[in-house]
Every structure is written in structure tokens, then in C-alpha cells.
Amino acid sequence: MQIIFQDPYASLNPRMRIGRAIGEGLLVHGLAARSEIKDRVLALMQRVGLSADAYDRYPHEFSGGQRQRIGIARAIAVEPKFIVADEPVSALDVSIQAQIINLLLSLREEQGIAFAFISHDLRVVEHVSDRVAVMYLGRVVEIARASDLYATPLHPYTKALLSAVPRIGRHAHDGKVVVLTGDVPSPIAPPPGCPFHPRCPIAEARCKSEVPMLSEKAAGHSAACHLV
Numbered sequence: 001m002q003i004i005f006q007d008p009y010a011s012l013n014p015r016m017r018i019g020r021a022i023g024e025g026l027l028v029h030g031l032a033a034r035s036e037i038k039d040r041v042l043a044l045m046q047r048v049g050l051s052a053d054a055y056d057r058y059p060h061e062f063s064g065g066q067r068q069r070i071g072i073a074r075a076i077a078v079e080p081k082f083i084v085a086d087e088p089v090s091a092l093d094v095s096i097q098a099q100i101i102n103l104l105l106s107l108r109e110e111q112g113i114a115f116a117f118i119s120h121d122l123r124v125v126e127h128v129s130d131r132v133a134v135m136y137l138g139r140v141v142e143i144a145r146a147s148d149l150y151a152t153p154l155h156p157y158t159k160a161l162l163s164a165v166p167r168i169g170r171h172a173h174d175g176k177v178v179v180l181t182g183d184v185p186s187p188i189a190p191p192p193g194c195p196f197h198p199r200c201p202i203a204e205a206r207c208k209s210e211v212p213m214l215s216e217k218a219a220g221h222s223a224a225c226h227l228v
Helices: 018-028 034-047 064-076 094-111 122-128 146-151 156-163
Strands: 002-004 082-086 114-118 131-136 139-145 215-218 221-223
Touching: 002 064, 018 034, 018 064, 034 064, 064 094, 094 114, 094 122, 114 122, 122 146, 131 146, 131 156, 139 146, 139 156
Parallel strands: 002 082, 082 114
Antiparallel strands: 131 139, 139 221, 215 221
């Protein structure tokens, strides 16, 4: 397992040249002899779209998108089966986001890597995901295939999230906009019962005292709500 961090600059050692940063995992885990590491690293750099002359440069000499490519090369260097991508494009410009997302998708297809892609950008999530889990106050409140969740959201929080996504064009206002009131409770001291009930537009008395369990409501589609 490896991780791609949200901040592509803070995740790199500013005193370590890029070639060493990418190759360190190979050396630590004994996946290549010292004499082989440079060639392996150059191949990884080429795979993620970095030129060979970047090998001896430092992190501050690169743009945000290039630094994230370095982080991706470092993650795939040890040939992981699973990668946690923690908001990997949120710190990047929109045009660069598309390049990084396409790179991750191609790596998934070519190398069979499974990704846990964490993001607040619901359109990016829809584009990259096979299955989606929606969380509120640290608890999963809904999980389903991406196509099912976006077509027929079940949990009130999921419905509110999707209704808040900006849309343009002829379908911009097709759905009812769900506006949540109140503030998000503290995750340290969540409210009793369903943690979403203080803001839920359909909450009932039961929701204030009983914690709903995540259960299957349709084939492959689960939600944690008493009223679904």
C-alpha cells in the first residue's frame, strides 16, 4: 500500500533531490540494486510525464502539477496493489487536475492498482470511481456503485451534496435544491441518534435517539437512514 498526499510540496523533502526521493522506496525495500535504481527511477519519471533532466533537481524547482507527478512516481515505484489518493488534485489548477486524473486512471488500467480516492469534488469522484462511499462526521452514510449513487441517491445528506453541485445548461435546475440549515456538529461530540438529524429535512423523533445502521436498501446500494 502507498499514499499520494494532498499537498504535493509538503509531502516532498526539500533537501532531497527528486531522483533520490523516488528511488528511496526501491532501496529501503530491497527491490533493486543500487546500480539499477537510477534506470528504474528514470523509467518511472518517463511514465508519469517527467523529463530525465529533473532527476537531480529539488522540489522547489517544479510546479504543483510536476510535484504531484513526482509523488505519483514515488508511490508506484514499489509496485503497490493499493493506493490511497488523498485529495490528490485539490491543490492544483483545473487544467492540471485533468492531466493528473487521467494519469491515475491510466495507471489503474495498466497496472491493476486499486485506488481509494478521497475528494470533496463530486464531479471528479463521479468520473474516477467504480464505487462511492459518502461520509458524514466520520461515518459512512451511503455506499453504492457510482452510477447508482449519482442517479438515485438515498440518504438525505447525499441528496443535499449532489443538489449543491453547480450545473449549467438546460438541465441546470431539473432537480430540487436541498438547502441544509444549521452548522456541522463537532465530530468529537456528535449528537445522539443519527448524527445528521439536527440538519436533516426529513428527521423524525426516532432519528434523535436511535443510531441508524448501514444496511442494504437495494442491490449493492446501502444507506444509514431509518426513513429510506
